Amino acid sequence: AQSVSQHNHHVILSEAASLELGCNYSYGGTVNLFWYVQYPGQHLQLLLKYFSGDPLVKGIKGFEAEFIKSKFSFNLRKPSVQWSDTAEYFCAVNAGNYGGSQGNLIFGKGTKLSVKP
Amino acid sequence: DGGITQSPKYLFRKEGQNVTLSCEQNLNHDAMYWYRQDPGQGLRLIYYSQIVNDFQKGDIAEGYSVSREKKESFPLTVTSAQKNPTAFYLCASKEGSEQFFGPGTRLTVL
Numbered sequence: 001a002q003s004v005s006q007h008n009h010h011v012i013l014s015e016a017a018s019l020e021l022g023c024n025y026s027y028g029g030t031v032n033l034f035w036y037v038q039y040p041g042q043h044l045q046l047l048l049k050y051f052s053g054d055p056l057v058k059g060i061k062g063f064e065a066e067f068i069k070s071k072f073s074f075n076l077r078k079p080s081v082q083w084s085d086t087a088e089y090f091c092a093v094n095a096g097n098y099g100g101s102q103g104n105l106i107f108g109k110g111t112k113l114s115v116k117p
Numbered sequence: 118d119g120g121i122t123q124s125p126k127y128l129f130r131k132e133g134q135n136v137t138l139s140c141e142q143n144l145n146h147d148a149m150y151w152y153r154q155d156p157g158q159g160l161r162l163i164y165y166s167q168i169v170n171d172f173q174k175g176d177i178a179e180g181y182s183v184s185r186e187k188k189e190s191f192p193l194t195v196t197s198a199q200k201n202p203t204a205f206y207l208c209a210s211k212e213g214s215e216q217f218f219g220p221g222t223r224l225t226v227l
Contacts, residue, residue: 006159009157032214034215036218042220043218043219043220043221044160044207044218044221045218046215046217049214049215051214090159090160092160094214103214104150104162104165104175105150105160105162105216107152107159107160107161108159109157109158109159110157110159
C-alpha cells in the first residue's frame with residue numbers, strides 16, 4: 001500500500017538549533033509533495049509544496065525542503081529554529097491516480113517539534 | 118473573506134447518539150474532504166467528494182456518512198456504529214493538488 005513515513009515522532013530542540021525532519025514516500029511515479037504545519041490551537045496550514053522544477057523549495061517562515069527523487073524523500077529543514085516554530089508538522093503526498101489513490105493526499109503521522117527557549 | 122468554516126469547535130455527545138459536523142466553504146472548490154486526526158496517527162481520510170451529488174469512501178469510512186447536496190457544504194454524520202468516535206475532525210477543500218483546511222471540530226463522546 002502507498003504510504004508516507006515520517007521518521008521522528010517528537011523532536012526537541014533548543015532555539016537557534018538546526019532542524020531536519022525526514023519524510024519518505026513509497027510511490028514510484030510523479031508526485032506532488034507538501035509539508036503542512038499545525039501550530040497549537042490553529043488551522044492546519046501549508047508550509048511549502050513541490051510540484052516540479054527546482055527540487056529545493058522555499059516555504060514560509062524560513063523553512064525549505066529538498067526533493068530527492070532517487071531516495072523518495074522530501075525532508076524539511078530550517079537553519080535556526082525559534083520558540084514560535086513549536087508545532088506539529090505533517091508531510092503529505094499526492095500521487096495522482098497511482099495505486100488507486102485517486103488524487104487524494106496521503107499524510108504521514110506527523111512530527112511534533114518542541115523548541116525550548 | 119474566503120475560507121472553510123467548521124462548526125461547532127467543540128462538540129459533546131452521549132454514546133449511541135448520531136451527530137452531524139458542519140463544513141462550509143466559499144472558495145468555489147469542487148472537491149471536499151473529511152479527515153480524522155488522532156494523536157500519533159496523522160490525518161486519515163474518511164470521505165471525499167469530487168463534485169456535487171457524488172462522494173466516495175476513504176480509508177476509514179465505517180460508522181460515518183456524508184452528503185453533498187450543495188457545492189458549498191459537506192456535512193459529516195458520525196453514527197452510533199462508529200466504535201471510537203472521540204477525535205478531532207478536519208474538513209478540507211481542494212484546488213488543483215493543494216488542499217485547504219478548516220479549523221476542525223473536536224468531538225467527545227461521553
